[in-house]
Amino acid sequence: DAGITQSPRHKVTETGTPVTLRCHQTENHRYMYWYRQDPGHGLRLIHYSYGVKDTDKGEVSDGYSVSRSKTEDFLLTLESATSSQTSVYFCAISKQGGTDTEAFFGQGTRLTVV
Amino acid sequence: SQQGEEDPQALSIQEGENATMNCSYKTSINNLQWYRQNSGRGLVHLILIRSNEREKHSGRLRVTLDTSKKSSSLLITASRAADTASYFCATDALDYKLSFGAGTTVTVRA
Numbered sequence: 001d002a003g004i005t006q007s008p009r010h011k012v013t014e015t016g017t018p019v020t021l022r023c024h025q026t027e028n029h030r031y032m033y034w035y036r037q038d039p040g041h042g043l044r045l046i047h048y049s050y051g052v053k054d055t056d057k058g059e060v061s062d063g064y065s066v067s068r069s070k071t072e073d074f075l076l077t078l079e080s081a082t083s084s085q086t087s088v089y090f091c092a093i094s095k096q097g098g099t100d101t102e103a104f105f106g107q108g109t110r111l112t113v114v
Numbered sequence: 115s116q117q118g119e120e121d122p123q124a125l126s127i128q129e130g131e132n133a134t135m136n137c138s139y140k141t142s143i144n145n146l147q148w149y150r151q152n153s154g155r156g157l158v159h160l161i162l163i164r165s166n167e168r169e170k171h172s173g174r175l176r177v178t179l180d181t182s183k184k185s186s187s188l189l190i191t192a193s194r195a196a197d198t199a200s201y202f203c204a205t206d207a208l209d210y211k212l213s214f215g216a217g218t219t220v221t222v223r224a
Binding site for chain 1 (some may be wrong): 120143144145146147149154155156157158159162202204205208209210211212213214215217218222
């Protein structure tokens with residue numbers, strides 16, 4: 001299995017609080033992605049990174065920010081959590097961007113905002 | 115809106131039958147990939163087909179790509195209970211983003 005770890009695996013937080021999810025990889029892959037998965041919507045891209053300090057927005061980036069200060073870590077921050085951000089969050093890594101190489105996924109983080 | 119869409123949303127078949135699902139996308143692509151997701155788990159890559167390929171096989175999987183129609187199909191032959199999962203196509207719209215559709219949920223009945 002590709003070395004990709006998400007933490008925490010489960011979290012319950014209150015509306016209005018900041019939350020940070022961590023994605024850690026040991027594969028030295030250049031590209032890292034954050035997705036959210038909700039029933040009926042499949043996976044939607046939040047943000048992605050194509051190198052250290054190089055990030056870009058996906059289709060549902062409002063209310064989220066990211067940082068990548070090291071190759072191995074990609075952090076997703078919910079600046080002020082809302083109930084609409086209750087979801088399962090997946091991190092993915094790939095050696096090359098887009099569909100050029102396969103992506104490897106973490107096990108997911110189930111976030112509940114109450 | 116999402117780049118790719120799978121059809122049908124759900125599919126129920128008997129063990130041993132074939133399962134076919136389709137993916138349509140909106141813009142030109144470099145390649146197209148298919149992934150499988152078992153309940154509660156992360157996605158697992160199944161197969162990659164390049165934009166200059168029309169058909170590709172991997173074990174019991176057969177993928178076709180028609181760039182003129184902006185569509186792809188995934189065929190699983192001789193299905194097994196272990197094939198019960200959700201299947202997603204992934205496209206890139208000629209950039210570094212990796213976009214998924216809503217998926218097809220396949221149930222294989224014993």
